[in-house]
Amino acid sequence: MKLVGLISDTHSAGSGRDLPVSVFRAFSDVDLILHCGDLECLGVLDYLETLAPVLAVRGYEDPTEDGDRLALTTRVVQVEDISIGMVHDIQWPTPRIPTSPDGTSLVFPSTSGTEITARKFGQPVDVVMFGDTHEELVCWYDGVLFINPGSPTYPGRKHKPGTPGTVAKLRVDKRAVEVELVQL
Numbered sequence: 001m002k003l004v005g006l007i008s009d010t011h012s013a014g015s016g017r018d019l020p021v022s023v024f025r026a027f028s029d030v031d032l033i034l035h036c037g038d039l040e041c042l043g044v045l046d047y048l049e050t051l052a053p054v055l056a057v058r059g060y061e062d063p064t065e066d067g068d069r070l071a072l073t074t075r076v077v078q079v080e081d082i083s084i085g086m087v088h089d090i091q092w093p094t095p096r097i098p099t100s101p102d103g104t105s106l107v108f109p110s111t112s113g114t115e116i117t118a119r120k121f122g123q124p125v126d127v128v129m130f131g132d133t134h135e136e137l138v139c140w141y142d143g144v145l146f147i148n149p150g151s152p153t154y155p156g157r158k159h160k161p162g163t164p165g166t167v168a169k170l171r172v173d174k175r176a177v178e179v180e181l182v183q184l
Contacts, residue, residue, distance in 0.1 A: 001080075001171060001172065001173040002031045002032065002079050002080055002171075002172045002173075003029060003030045003031050003169060003170070003171055003172075004030060004031065004032045004033070004034060004079055004084075004169065004170040004171075004172065005026070005027040005030035005032070005033040005034070005048075005051075005052065005167060005168075005169055006033075006034050006036075006129055006147060006149040006167060006168040006169065006170055006179075007023065007027075007033065007034070007035050007036070007048070007149055007152060007167045007168075008035060008036035008037060008038065008059075008088070008129075008130070008131025008132070008148065008149050008150070008151060009036075009037070009038045009059070009131045009132065009134050009150070009151035009153070009154060010035070010038070010039050010040070010044050010151070010152060010153055011038055011039075011040050011151070011153055011154055012039060012040055012041055012043065012044045012153070013040060013041060014041060014043065015041070015043040015047075016039070016041050016042070016043025016044035016045070016046060016047045017043065017047055018153075019044065019047060019048075019152065019153070020152055020153065020164055020184055022152070022164060022184035023048075023152050023167060023184065024051060026167050026169070026182045026184065027048070027051050027052065027167070027169075028051065030051065030052050030169065031052055032052055032053055032054075032055070032077075032079065033048050033049075033051065033052050033053070033054045033055075034054075034055055034056070034077060034084065034086060034129055035048065035054060035055070035056035035057075036056070036057055036059070036086055036087070036088055036129055036130055036131035036132075036148075036149070037056065037057050037058050037059025037060075037062055037088030037131055037132070038059030038060060038061060038062065038088060038131060038132070039056065039059065039062055040059075040061050040062060041063070042063055042065055042070070045069060045070065054069060055068070055069060055071075055075065055077055055086075056069060056070045056071070056086075057070070057071045057072070057073060057074060057075055057086045057087060057088055058070060058071070058072055058073065058088065059088040059089075059131065059132070060088070060089075071086070073087065073088070073092070073093065074086065074087045074093065074120065074121055074122075076121050076122075076123060076125055079170075079172045080172045080173070080174055080175075081174050081175045082126045082127060082172050082175065082177055083123070083124075083125040083126050083127070084125060084126070084127040084128075084129055084170075085117055085120065085121040085125035085127070085128045085129070086128075086129050086130070087120065087121075087128070087129075087130050088130065088131050088132050089130065089131075089132040090106065090128070090130040090132070090146075090148075093119075093120055094119065094120070095109050095111070095116055095119055095120065096109070097109070097116070099133055099135070099137075102135075102157070103133045103134075103135035103137070103156055103157065104135060104137065104158070105137070105139065106137070106139060106141070106146060108141050108142075112142050113141050113142030113143050113144035114142070114143075114144075116141075116142075116144070117144055125144070126144065126145065126177070127144070127145045127146075127147065127170070127177060128144060128145070128146045128147070129147050129148075129149070130146070130147075130148050131148060131149070131151070132148075133148060133156060134150060134151040134154055134155060134156040134165070135148060135150060135156035135157070135158065136148055136149060136150030136155075136156070136165075136166045136168070136181050137150075138168075138179050138181065145177060145179065147168055147170070147179055149166060149167050149168035149181070150165050150166035150167070150168075150181070151165045151166070152164065152165045152166065152167050152184055153165060164183070164184035165184060166181055166182060166183055166184060167181075167182050167184065168180060168181050168182060169182060
């Protein structure tokens with residue numbers, strides 16, 4: 001079994017050391033951390049790597065770096081027998097998957113989950129992880145699990161102003177997955 005920490009939209013400035021301590025408590029037992037962009041500085045990845053290896057995709061305002069840690073727009077990560085497609089904004093690349101006006105659900109095109117993910121990631125995936133909206137969301141569509149871990153630093157509209165946000169943890173055991181949203 002592998003435990004994967006899921007995080008997005010940290011919007012950290014400077015060194016990246018301004019992440020809430022609660023993120024580190026939540027991820028203290030993970031084997032891998034996946035970041036879905038809008039980190040804003042590479043220091044966030046460096047800081048998270050003190051806990052576990054980190055793989056990320058770029059958000060709108062993110063820098064670039066050489067190497068495999070930070071992919072441009074999409075990437076597929078294999079964890080045990082599960083493939084995880086990562087993208088910052090679920091609406092790009094095509095096919096577009098809009099969110100509902102309140103950000104609490106997705107509006108899927110009239111095609112299969114396999115076809116959607118094959119077009120978006122170049123291959124079918126079992127799990128899609130995304131960010132951008134700052135609204136945590138977990139839903140299944142046609143056998144594919146879609147996860148937005150929310151934002152630990154700037155949570156979405158359903159959170160009271162000034163309260164901490166969320167991250168998520170994904171338990172992978174061969175072909176089985178279980179996701180837990182963690183309120184910080």
